[in-house]
Amino acid sequence: MSKYRRIYEHFYELIESEAMKPGDSLPSEREISEEFGVSRDTVRKAMQLLENAGVIIKTRGRESVVSKRNFFDFPISRINSFKEMAQQLQWKDVVTHVEDLSIVEADEGSELALRLDCAPGEEIYRVKRIREIEGEAVIFDTDYFKRSAVPRLTREICSDSIYDYLENELGIKIGIAQKIVTVEEAGREDKLYLDLDGSGVVAVVTSITALEEGDIFQYTESRHRIDKFRFTVTAHR
Numbered sequence: 001m002s003k004y005r006r007i008y009e010h011f012y013e014l015i016e017s018e019a020m021k022p023g024d025s026l027p028s029e030r031e032i033s034e035e036f037g038v039s040r041d042t043v044r045k046a047m048q049l050l051e052n053a054g055v056i057i058k059t060r061g062r063e064s065v066v067s068k069r070n071f072f073d074f075p076i077s078r079i080n081s082f083k084e085m086a087q088q089l090q091w092k093d094v095v096t097h098v099e100d101l102s103i104v105e106a107d108e109g110s111e112l113a114l115r116l117d118c119a120p121g122e123e124i125y126r127v128k129r130i131r132e133i134e135g136e137a138v139i140f141d142t143d144y145f146k147r148s149a150v151p152r153l154t155r156e157i158c159s160d161s162i163y164d165y166l167e168n169e170l171g172i173k174i175g176i177a178q179k180i181v182t183v184e185e186a187g188r189e190d191k192l193y194l195d196l197d198g199s200g201v202v203a204v205v206t207s208i209t210a211l212e213e214g215d216i217f218q219y220t221e222s223r224h225r226i227d228k229f230r231f232t233v234t235a236h237r
Contacts, residue, residue, distance in 0.1 A: 173212035
């Protein structure tokens with residue numbers, strides 16, 4: 001095991017076992033460096049891993065503090081709307097704000113055209129939404145829908161549930177989705193729309209969703225506060 005990974009595992013276990021509790025300060029870089037006999041660069045790598053994992057945050061004085069552990073479970077093995085997930089998991093005080101509902105065109109060879117498998121110039125709905133749970137903005141979603149599959153969207157529909165509208169009003173059958181989870185540095189819109197609570201990274205779930213017959217109709221980028229969610233999956237053998 002690498003030296004920085006050993007430090008990461010040491011503090012991660014202390015935090016997970018609650019030997020260190022939310023609000024507790026980790027030793028300084030100098031103290032950790034001396035204790036483990038490593039350079040400060042090695043310590044910084046370990047601290048970055050802990051921050052990316054959402055178990056510590058850096059204060060303005062660069063002190064490392066154990067973060068609050070009030071995670072919301074986020075099951076990525078399901079194709080659920082945000083409204084369905086909030087109801088199933090009993091999240092409290094849930095609000096959706098629609099920041100943008102517009103029509104864009106897919107440029108030839110663009111990432112959007114490739115992900116949606118659409119022709120150049122094809123019209124696409126772009127929907128940007130902020131999800132609040134218990135008064136905090138914790139998810140920033142950007143969805144793209146082919147207009148050929150979803151001919152009409154309104155702000156009212158987007159603030160409620162697009163999937164409910166598609167399935168129960170339009171009779172559209174949603175089939176399968178490919179999802180990828182990554183951790184990225186917070187971008188301009190993340191900082192603008194999310195209550196980041198000092199964290200410089202977000203967890204990003206990108207998904208490409210197809211109809212029952214196999215045609216891709218939706219591409220989503222869902223950006224989450226890393227200290228608020230843990231992503232779960234049910235595996236079968």
